[in-house]
Amino acid sequence: MPGRRVSMIGLMLSVIVAVQNAGAGELVVSSAFEGGSAEVVEIDQAKRSIQIRPAGDPQFGWPCWWYFQVSGVQPGETISVTVDASQLKQANGQKLASNWALPERAAFSTDQKYWLQTSAGVKADDTCLWTMKVDAEQAWFAWGPPFVPADAKQLVDRLSREHADVTAFELCKTRAGRVVPALVVGQSGSDADSRMVIWVQARQHAWESGGSWVGRGFIEWAVSDEPQAVALRKIADIYFVPIMDIDNVATGNGGKNQVPHDHNRDWSETPEWNSVKMAMRFIKELERQNRLVLFVDLHNPGSNSPRPFFYVSPPELATKKRKQLQDAFIAACRLEMKTPLKLDQSTPSTGPGYDQRWKEISSNWVRSATREYVVGITLETCWNTPHSNPAGYMAVGQQLGRGIARYLEQDPRSSPAPD
Ligand SMILES: [Zn+2]
The missing domain is CATH 3.40.630.10 (Zn peptidases)
Structure with a gap:
């Protein structure tokens, strides 16, 4: 019964593929926690890239701080994060220079306790892009090490x-x-x-x-x-x-x-x-x-x-x-x-x-x-x-x-x- 054997192999392969992809869920960004701040601009699930803007209200000070969680990560994959700081405004409506929100290295953690820095990001106009290999199912990125x-x-x-x-x-x-x-x-x-x-x-x-x-x-x-x-x-x-x-x-x-x-x-x-x-x-x-x-x-x-x-x-x-x-x-x-x-x-x-x-x-x-x-x-x-x-x-x-x-x-x- 060769045909049946082929389909068994096909089934086994599809099970293996399913297991491999099990961790690679939809990337989800959240800032609904103490100190969090991010407005999602775009999440490209295929490219595993995230783009956000700092979400602070200028009435409450320069909106240069940002801090968010990413879940749905397949441990070991590389995520790219871009912060768009082109629209930062002060309370009086004047533009706030983007460099306040764009450290060369972002803060990164997989447990919200131990904070490391990413490698240097790539700046373009008023944005910066950092890439990070994440060995966990979730990660947190921030302007600097949070202390809430x-x-x-x-x-x-x-x-x-x-x-x-x-x-x-x-x-x-x-x-x-x-x-x-x-x-x-x-x-x-x-x-x-x-x-x-x-x-x-x-x-x-x-x-x-x-x-x-x-x-x-x-x-x-x-x-x-x-x-x-x-x-x-x-x-x-x-x-x-x-x-x-x-x-x-x-x-x-x-x-x-x-x-x-x-x-x-x-x-x-x-x-x-x-x-x-x-x-x-x-x-x-x-x-x-x-x-x-x-x-x-x-x-x-x-x-x-x-x-x-x-x-x-x-x-x-x-x-x-x-x-x-x-x-x-x-x-x-x-x-x-x-x-x-x-x-x-x-x-x-x-x-x-x-x-x-x-x-x-x-x-x-x-x-x-x-x-x-x-x-x-x-x-x-x-x-x-x-x-x-x-x-x-x-x-x-x-x-x-x-x-x-x-x-x-x-x-x-x-x-x-x-x-
Ligand atoms: Zn100060």
């Missing part, structure tokens, strides 16, 4: 569980009712009322996810057993807020230049945003207690910055002593921030020529509202390099911690007057 409110909550809860000196607390609830997680590292003891205080915060601009990763690297170092960290905890308490603009991070919006103004233009007598209002209240009280010595605000800069750098005090707010201490702080950080991301030599400032609301920038407000031994400063960590990933960002954070520890070996409150 759930990550902030987990981080502060975990550190407070693991370390007796750490207390997690709620900085405030946002206008939309979300909790802003924060923590304080502090030891009890007879000097508890006079110990120095450091305030470190990230994500006044929601899309700048790298700031939270730098912050995580810093705070995990600060509670570690490294001798410099142990020594720092003996002399200073540390406040840490991983995400200031929780609402826009949760909804996948950019935050920067949102209406009426963003968190980092809000440090005024009448703050719009609850996290700013509460941070100001804490800082004023710590200043009243004569304890605050350092305020660090963590950001990501423009796409062309190859190295981390500090925004320093504009001349309008720099007394001689303030400048001397700021220089000493940066010099201490320079000794630590060497690899993989080396601290840049340039130290621009955010004075009247930088922004109309320059006085309402957090570090400028700190400079104007505190005693002159307080250093208020902004650290901008580059996001468009092969090290702008969790490992690279967290290394910068650890090195920031070591720089702070070096700088505070001498209490700036008792530093001699400038020459």
Whole structure:
């Protein structure tokens, strides 16, 4: 019965083909999760290619952030992802330059926990195309390694569980009712009322996810057993807020230049945003207690910055002593921030020529509202390099911690007057 044998073989072959294709389902894109943002332009199932646009609403800040899930992947296949940033607009209707949304390397994960970078993408006009071999049935792609409110909550809860000196607390609830997680590292003891205080915060601009990763690297170092960290905890308490603009991070919006103004233009007598209002209240009280010595605000800069750098005090707010201490702080950080991301030599400032609301920038407000031994400063960590990933960002954070520890070996409150 040769005919029957042929059909048996045909059946077996078709079963084998069906099994091989079982994993290669329809590619499906979703951004319906915390921090997600993508508008699907096209999915070509035959070419296994996906094209999206960032989906942020310009009213809620520059729509440069994007983050989505792809399911239906056959493990081992290569997927191509294109982001079209040709239609980015600011809240005032003006075009937003596409490079804000197009990192050379995209962030990539198969579990939403471990984030790698793709290889360099191919840019054309206002788009960029990345290809990635995916060894899983689903994958996530993003502008940079995401760090969402759930990550902030987990981080502060975990550190407070693991370390007796750490207390997690709620900085405030946002206008939309979300909790802003924060923590304080502090030891009890007879000097508890006079110990120095450091305030470190990230994500006044929601899309700048790298700031939270730098912050995580810093705070995990600060509670570690490294001798410099142990020594720092003996002399200073540390406040840490991983995400200031929780609402826009949760909804996948950019935050920067949102209406009426963003968190980092809000440090005024009448703050719009609850996290700013509460941070100001804490800082004023710590200043009243004569304890605050350092305020660090963590950001990501423009796409062309190859190295981390500090925004320093504009001349309008720099007394001689303030400048001397700021220089000493940066010099201490320079000794630590060497690899993989080396601290840049340039130290621009955010004075009247930088922004109309320059006085309402957090570090400028700190400079104007505190005693002159307080250093208020902004650290901008580059996001468009092969090290702008969790490992690279967290290394910068650890090195920031070591720089702070070096700088505070001498209490700036008792530093001699400038020459
Ligand atoms: Zn920023």
